[in-house]
Amino acid sequence: xxxxxxxxxxxxxxxxxxxxxxxxxxxxxxxxxxxxxxxxxxxxxxxxxxxxxxxxxxxxxxxxxxxxxxxxxxxxxxxxxxxxx
Numbered sequence: 694x695x696x697x698x699x700x701x702x703x704x705x706x707x708x709x710x711x712x713x714x715x716x717x718x719x720x721x722x723x724x725x726x727x728x729x730x731x732x733x734x735x736x737x738x739x740x741x742x743x744x745x746x747x748x749x750x751x752x753x754x755x756x757x758x759x760x761x762x763x764x765x766x767x768x769x770x771x772x773x774x775x776x777x778x
Contacts, residue, residue: 708734 710718718730727733 715730718727718733721727721733722729727736
């Protein structure tokens with residue numbers, strides 16, 4: 694996993710976490726799995742924001758339906774797709 698911060702402004706916040714969660718974060722950092730606690734927390738928040746956006750999009754698709762003018766192309770592609778196991 695690659696860790697990088699976007700350039701630009703940041704805001705410092707205080708967050709209280711259970712001791713066992715902090716211990717797990719520290720273990721990941723200590724073994725080189727992440728550069729810092731901040732990096733891990735940032736990634737977790739970004740992942741949750743993406744999950745919520747995907748959930749929102751799924752709700753829209755459920756209400757409106759997924760049909761569009763690309764459906765025939767998708768059907769054609771799937772009918773010719775070979776999967777190697």
